[in-house]
Amino acid sequence: MVQHHPRANPLFLRDEELRQAIELLFYAYRDFTGEPDAILNKYGFGRAHHRVIYFVGRNPGITVSQLLRILKITKQSLSRVLSQLVREEFVAQRTDSDDRRRRMLYLMPKGEELERLLTERQSRRIARAYREAGAEAVEGFRTVLRGIINEEDRRRVTLAGSGRR
Amino acid sequence: MVQHHPRANPLFLRDEELRQAIELLFYAYRDFTGEPDAILNKYGFGRAHHRVIYFVGRNPGITVSQLLRILKITKQSLSRVLSQLVREEFVAQRTDSDDRRRRMLYLMPKGEELERLLTERQSRRIARAYREAGAEAVEGFRTVLRGIINEEDRRRVTLAGSGRR
DNA sequence: CATTTACGTCAGTCTCGTTGACATATATGC
DNA sequence: GCATATATGTCAACGAGACTGACGTAAATG
Numbered sequence: 581m582v583q584h585h586p587r588a589n590p591l592f593l594r595d596e597e598l599r600q601a602i603e604l605l606f607y608a609y610r611d612f613t614g615e616p617d618a619i620l621n622k623y624g625f626g627r628a629h630h631r632v633i634y635f636v637g638r639n640p641g642i643t644v645s646q647l648l649r650i651l652k653i654t655k656q657s658l659s660r661v662l663s664q665l666v667r668e669e670f671v672a673q674r675t676d677s678d679d680r681r682r683r684m685l686y687l688m689p690k691g692e693e694l695e696r697l698l699t700e701r702q703s704r705r706i707a708r709a710y711r712e713a714g715a716e717a718v719e720g721f722r723t724v725l726r727g728i729i730n731e732e733d734r735r736r737v738t739l740a741g742s743g744r745r
Numbered sequence: 746m747v748q749h750h751p752r753a754n755p756l757f758l759r760d761e762e763l764r765q766a767i768e769l770l771f772y773a774y775r776d777f778t779g780e781p782d783a784i785l786n787k788y789g790f791g792r793a794h795h796r797v798i799y800f801v802g803r804n805p806g807i808t809v810s811q812l813l814r815i816l817k818i819t820k821q822s823l824s825r826v827l828s829q830l831v832r833e834e835f836v837a838q839r840t841d842s843d844d845r846r847r848r849m850l851y852l853m854p855k856g857e858e859l860e861r862l863l864t865e866r867q868s869r870r871i872a873r874a875y876r877e878a879g880a881e882a883v884e885g886f887r888t889v890l891r892g893i894i895n896e897e898d899r900r901r902v903t904l905a906g907s908g909r910r
Numbered sequence: 911c912a913t914t915t916a917c918g919t920c921a922g923t924c925t926c927g928t929t930g931a932c933a934t935a936t937a938t939g940c
Numbered sequence: 941g942c943a944t945a946t947a948t949g950t951c952a953a954c955g956a957g958a959c960t961g962a963c964g965t966a967a968a969t970g
Binding site: 610 | 769770870
Binding site: 626643644645655656659663679681682683 | 946947948949950951958
């Protein structure tokens, strides 16, 4: 499907290499979200609901504004899916006693169950890839992905989980 | 933000590790598409147009059905953006002389220019991450991403570009 | 010549992103 | 205490981009 002759010029390798990365990211993300999307469909939810459920499950007590900073969407976009999740009892809100303007978010049993279901699928996919690739490759995978993320958000994924291996 | 005590149980490490991967993918893809999205906006285009322009540029002469297999969207969804790109002269269609049912797709000058602009941004981001991570990490990054992709599509990103380092 | 393939299109639906304005409750600085 | 800032929610309106199912046409193919 791609028909350059290898090494047409000294820049070829680099350009080819970078395009390969672009495509890997596209295909990987496409398939990574494909399975959950299918499940969410049955619940009448979409990918946006998944993201909320995931990050609330991961950070119990997270506030709306913190969630907005993670998702980088507008208040309105979040509000639509969040209020639906609250209405259908997947997510609970509790007023923060320290600052009563804040609403802290938690998963309810239904939400935890769905979260487990979705995360399980994605984890299985990652675990398989990790197992096949080996520990060293995993470390490289993380390093490069971290480098792709805007600097101001890198800490979000580095505090926990790395550094031991 | 995450407040487990490390090593609560033997499964912790693995679960934590997998969740970290999930988050890395989310943030990386979010930021990876963020820049192009902003540019596309000025053209009145969206991410779907980007994907078409990218893959047509990458595979000159690609047919509609091949493109559908890559994007995994419906004919109707593709049709909307493709016909717009053709109408505005970013993409050209030419009937295949071998099989005159097929329409082969090519970028026109405007399309090439936009493709360059978008790919440049994404490439720059990847190149920076690659440079900072080193050759070994890059190899690991590719290996793991390939493992995440559904098997039937892995060859799409492996034929060219890998194996030399 | 019947069937399959490639492509396009019509109508309708839904999710999920956007903007801008406005309302309310609470916290905070002076 | 009052002005201001912050956290949240909500309304109306819009647009992109995914979906389904049906139908039509042209060309290839067995």
